[in-house]
Amino acid sequence: MRKGAMLATMLAVGLGAGTSPADAKVKLKVTPKTPIVDDAITVSFKTDRTLKKGYHYSVALIGRSGSNCSSFVVKDSQRKPKKGKSMSFSLSPFDDKLAEAPEWCQGKASITVSIDKDGTNKGNIVGITEIRFVAKP
Numbered sequence: 001m002r003k004g005a006m007l008a009t010m011l012a013v014g015l016g017a018g019t020s021p022a023d024a025k026v027k028l029k030v031t032p033k034t035p036i037v038d039d040a041i042t043v044s045f046k047t048d049r050t051l052k053k054g055y056h057y058s059v060a061l062i063g064r065s066g067s068n069c070s071s072f073v074v075k076d077s078q079r080k081p082k083k084g085k086s087m088s089f090s091l092s093p094f095d096d097k098l099a100e101a102p103e104w105c106q107g108k109a110s111i112t113v114s115i116d117k118d119g120t121n122k123g124n125i126v127g128i129t130e131i132r133f134v135a136k137p
Contacts, residue, residue: 037134040091045086045087046086047087049115051080056115062109063108063110064107070094075091110129
């Protein structure tokens with residue numbers, strides 16, 4: 001799936017409404033850099049603002065879809081760190097919203113961090129990156 005198609009999918013599920021990738025201000029770090037399909041990943045970043053009351057950070061991963069593999073994970077944070085503080089999310093293929101699979105779908109995946117209104121998954125993207133899940137050695 002192309003990056004544009006992935007972004008359109010994110011917008012269709014209510015993530016990042018009103019924000020383009022060019023507007024994303026937070027640099028995301030993903031570890032491991034080249035994840036194997038059964039690796040859990042960690043997405044970390046430094047916050048660019050102190051959140052207003054009623055808002056939270058959310059991370060979404062959307063990848064290639066396939067049979068028996070994970071491609072859609074969304075996680076919300078209960079933490080509300082001040083501007084400049086580190087934040088991280090751990091994502092596993094077992095967290096998938098659509099499939100109960102032990103591995104990620106091989107290939108490219110987009111990861112976004114957004115600031116969402118509490119009780120929703122609708123907000124503005126503040127960080128976006130792309131990774132590639134590789135086959136097991």
